[in-house]
Amino acid sequence: MEESFDHAHVVTSSDSATSTQNEMTAQIEALHRAYREGVAAGARVEDKPRIDFAPYRSSVLRHPTKDLRHADPETIELTSPAFGTRDVHPLEADLTIQHGGEPIGERMIVTGRVVDGSGRPLAGQLVEIWQANASGRYVHKRDQHPAPLDPNFSGVGRCLTDADGNYSFTTIRPGPYPWKNHHNAWRPAHIHFSLFGTAFTQRLVTQMYFPGDPLFPLDPIYQAIVDEDARRRLVATYDHDVTRHEWCTGYRWDIVLSGRGRTLFENDLGADHDDDHENGDHR
Numbered sequence: 024m025e026e027s028f029d030h031a032h033v034v035t036s037s038d039s040a041t042s043t044q045n046e047m048t049a050q051i052e053a054l055h056r057a058y059r060e061g062v063a064a065g066a067r068v069e070d071k072p073r074i075d076f077a078p079y080r081s082s083v084l085r086h087p088t089k090d091l092r093h094a095d096p097e098t099i100e101l102t103s104p105a106f107g108t109r110d111v112h113p114l115e116a117d118l119t120i121q122h123g124g125e126p127i128g129e130r131m132i133v134t135g136r137v138v139d140g141s142g143r144p145l146a147g148q149l150v151e152i153w154q155a156n157a158s159g160r161y162v163h164k165r166d167q168h169p170a171p172l173d174p175n176f177s178g179v180g181r182c183l184t185d186a187d188g189n190y191s192f193t194t195i196r197p198g199p200y201p202w203k204n205h206h207n208a209w210r211p212a213h214i215h216f217s218l219f220g221t222a223f224t225q226r227l228v229t230q231m232y233f234p235g236d237p238l239f240p241l242d243p244i245y246q247a248i249v250d251e252d253a254r255r256r257l258v259a260t261y262d263h264d265v266t267r268h269e270w271c272t273g274y275r276w277d278i279v280l281s282g283r284g285r286t287l288f289e290n291d292l293g294a295d296h297d298d299d300h301e302n303g304d305h306r
């Protein structure tokens with residue numbers, strides 16, 4: 024999980040925070056314009072984040088420069104992590120009851136359905152989340168954002184999908200928070216998600232965002248996904264049917280996993296594997 028913790032991505036060079044937001048936004052827009060022109064000219068639609076997206080400063084030095092080492096699926100996990108009903112307690116899906124009192128902030132339910140590339144529900148899937156509190160502060164020693172910690176909120180939860188692939192968390196809406204990518208850099212509010220597909224090797228980590236966030240166009244991490252449709256698939260929708268009378272607001276975010284697992288079962292790690300990898304993101 025620490026790999027995905029944004030503050031672990033902080034650039035430490037002395038000039039890392041000297042770029043202005045305007046410079047950063049101009050770089051983002053130029054890269055997006057080049058992408059759109061490329062697609063219009065026949066280039067492939069990209070639905071994954073670029074691993075070396077220059078405005079996301081630390082990605083320039085941090086991204087892999089060689090092809091990933093392809094492991095033989097016969098020698099490693101082929102089957103999904105299996106959790107029984109006693110391994111993950113239903114109360115672990117409620118992030119608002121982990122301490123002695125109520126956490127501060129907007130109480131909300133985040134729910135959705137996990138399905139494979141064919142639209143079939145994935146039951147019994149472990150879904151893990153972690154997030155900042157309402158003030159935009161993580162319980163983490165590297166998070167030095169001078170916003171208050173909440174003694175009643177740790178910001179971590181997990182659940183198993185039900186028979187129809189549904190997950191549901193009760194939590195507090197996270198706040199935006201600053202990071203050191205450039206001067207006055209702020210992350211849009213988000214919740215980190217981890218899911219396993221049909222094997223340990225398919226663990227997917229992503230972020231869910233909230234509709235209408237004014238920080239979207241300014242955020243190099245969100246904008247590292249250059250395709251607009253792919254970005255939109257990371258944004259939850261407000262759902263008044265999920266909202267509960269005099270209790271909390273509700274958001275819905277469905278997650279679509281590819282059918283990559285079936286390909287692995289067929290021991291096909293050639294071109295099709297690469298294709299599946301391209302599609303193996305969240306929606």
Ligand SMILES: [Fe+2]
Nearest residue numbers: 028029213215
């Ligand atoms: Fe984060």
